[in-house]
Amino acid sequence: MQQAMGAGENTRLIVLISMVATIGGFLFGFDSGVINGTQDGLHQTFRSGEWMQGFEIASMLLGCAVGAFSAGRLSDTLGRRNVLIISALMFLLSALGAGGAPSSAWFIVARVVGGFAVGAASVISPAYIAEVAPARYRGRLATIQQIAIISGLTAAFLSNYLLAATAGASTQPLWGGHAAWRWMFWMQAVPSLVFLGLLLTIPESPRYLVVKRRKAQALQVLARLYGQDQAQTKLAEIDGSLSADPHRPRLSDLRNAATGRIRSIVWVGIGLATFQQLVGINVVFYYGAVLWQAVGFSENDALLINVLSGALSIGACLVTVMLIDRIGRKPLLWVGSAGMAVSLALVVAAFASGTLSEGHLQLPGHMGTLALVAANAYVVFFNLSWGPVMWVMLGEMFPNQIRGSALAVAGAAQWTANFGVTVTFPILLAAAGLAATYSIYLVAAVISVFFVLRYVQETKGRELEQMQG
Numbered sequence: 001m002q003q004a005m006g007a008g009e010n011t012r013l014i015v016l017i018s019m020v021a022t023i024g025g026f027l028f029g030f031d032s033g034v035i036n037g038t039q040d041g042l043h044q045t046f047r048s049g050e051w052m053q054g055f056e057i058a059s060m061l062l063g064c065a066v067g068a069f070s071a072g073r074l075s076d077t078l079g080r081r082n083v084l085i086i087s088a089l090m091f092l093l094s095a096l097g098a099g100g101a102p103s104s105a106w107f108i109v110a111r112v113v114g115g116f117a118v119g120a121a122s123v124i125s126p127a128y129i130a131e132v133a134p135a136r137y138r139g140r141l142a143t144i145q146q147i148a149i150i151s152g153l154t155a156a157f158l159s160n161y162l163l164a165a166t167a168g169a170s171t172q173p174l175w176g177g178h179a180a181w182r183w184m185f186w187m188q189a190v191p192s193l194v195f196l197g198l199l200l201t202i203p204e205s206p207r208y209l210v211v212k213r214r215k216a217q218a219l220q221v222l223a224r225l226y227g228q229d230q231a232q233t234k235l236a237e238i239d240g241s242l243s244a245d246p247h248r249p250r251l252s253d254l255r256n257a258a259t260g261r262i263r264s265i266v267w268v269g270i271g272l273a274t275f276q277q278l279v280g281i282n283v284v285f286y287y288g289a290v291l292w293q294a295v296g297f298s299e300n301d302a303l304l305i306n307v308l309s310g311a312l313s314i315g316a317c318l319v320t321v322m323l324i325d326r327i328g329r330k331p332l333l334w335v336g337s338a339g340m341a342v343s344l345a346l347v348v349a350a351f352a353s354g355t356l357s358e359g360h361l362q363l364p365g366h367m368g369t370l371a372l373v374a375a376n377a378y379v380v381f382f383n384l385s386w387g388p389v390m391w392v393m394l395g396e397m398f399p400n401q402i403r404g405s406a407l408a409v410a411g412a413a414q415w416t417a418n419f420g421v422t423v424t425f426p427i428l429l430a431a432a433g434l435a436a437t438y439s440i441y442l443v444a445a446v447i448s449v450f451f452v453l454r455y456v457q458e459t460k461g462r463e464l465e466q467m468q469g
Contacts, residue, residue: 064122068123087124343381346374
């Protein structure tokens with residue numbers, strides 16, 4: 001079947017469509033990473049206290065949770081592509097609003113708007129890719145989403161570094177007399193406009209069209225993707241997967257009709273989404289500059305370390321692209337969990353050896369180097385496994401009938417956990433120190449090994465119509 005389908009398949013079009021969808025991932029990464037270099041500027045401009053500054057940074061994540069939850073359901077009503085178009089518009093508004101914010105309240109609103117776009121793109125982009133790509137290389141294309149996210153993060157880190165270096169510091173004026181930190185946000189307007197324009201050139205997901213009973217349009221899209229000979233066969237497969245349960249998708253589908261309980265596949269999706277955050281990865285992404293300054297690096301050096309981490313992350317994701325459709329999703333997850341646990345243990349050991357001097361952590365001997373190497377190893381293991389693979393699995397593991405609703409719940413869980421980890425980090429850092437804080441993430445990494453081995457089922461090579469829940 002797969003060989004026959006490959007004969008008339010328009011691989012170039014499938015890849016191009018997937019690449020457009022992954023620009024949403026790039027903006028997801030840029031919007032998440034840009035905050036990393038702006039914290040001095042925010043503090044100086046808005047004079048926020050410790051708690052309020054933490055909320056300014058984490059406020060985007062509230063929008064992310066709402067966006068992820070709403071997008072899954074909206075995509076069942078409006079379509080995958082239309083939700084991505086709405087996201088592109090919100091990315092643009094957020095970039096302009098955050099950069100020009102006259103007050104903390106205005107800034108928070110702008111970041112929440114951007115967060116809605118990030119949350120929506122985070123669940124719909126991989127789902128859209130999964131719904132247009134053949135099973136035999138679906139994992140590779142969906143993994144590109146994580147490469148796009150890390151590329152967006154790295155682009156934000158590099159942009160922040162160059163703008164701060166040009167101005168002299170993030171708080172110093174740059175073009176038009178506006179501080180460099182404002183330009184850091186405004187830079188996001190360019191990829192937002194590119195994303196919006198390219199989305200207008202790609203088709204709607206054929207599986208969504210079948211769900212909406214727009215079969216003639218679905219057949220046209222399938223013919224463009226897989227060739228005229230296979231389009232009718234594929235349409236029949238998609239339609240057959242929905243015929244046993246022909247009602248329109250709804251949130252109550254997540255419950256087992258016989259028992260009334262939430263389906264086990266939904267709990268696994270929530271577990272995958274939550275553990276991806278509980279290991280603490282976004283502490284590095286959001287607070288990287290603060291973290292490395294806390295152990296003695298200058299602002300410029302800290303921003304450069306962020307760029308290094310981003311480059312290593314992209315390299316790790318490229319390895320995942322080569323492996324994910326060969327060895328599968330599950331092995332990458334448990335190996336990544338084990339690697340993160342070991343790396344985090346070394347980070348904790350390095351931080352535990354330090355002493356406080358005038359509010360800064362001083363690490364003895366080579367412990368600073370150990371912390372830097374171990375933290376980057378941790379980032380590599382994450383991006384070799386949980387970073388891309390979690391999004392791949394959420395996009396493909398759910399049956400067609402519940403995909404939108406299950407993505408809504410799992411995506412909301414992911415961003416809620418992200419918010420919890422992000423907003424508590426500065427509090428834990430002040431109250432317990434770096435070593436104790438990272439010990440919490442270490443425990444989560446260890447538990448995630450057993451979660452994967454016990455509950456996660458392999459999806460490699462399976463068509464979406466074969467997914468059971």
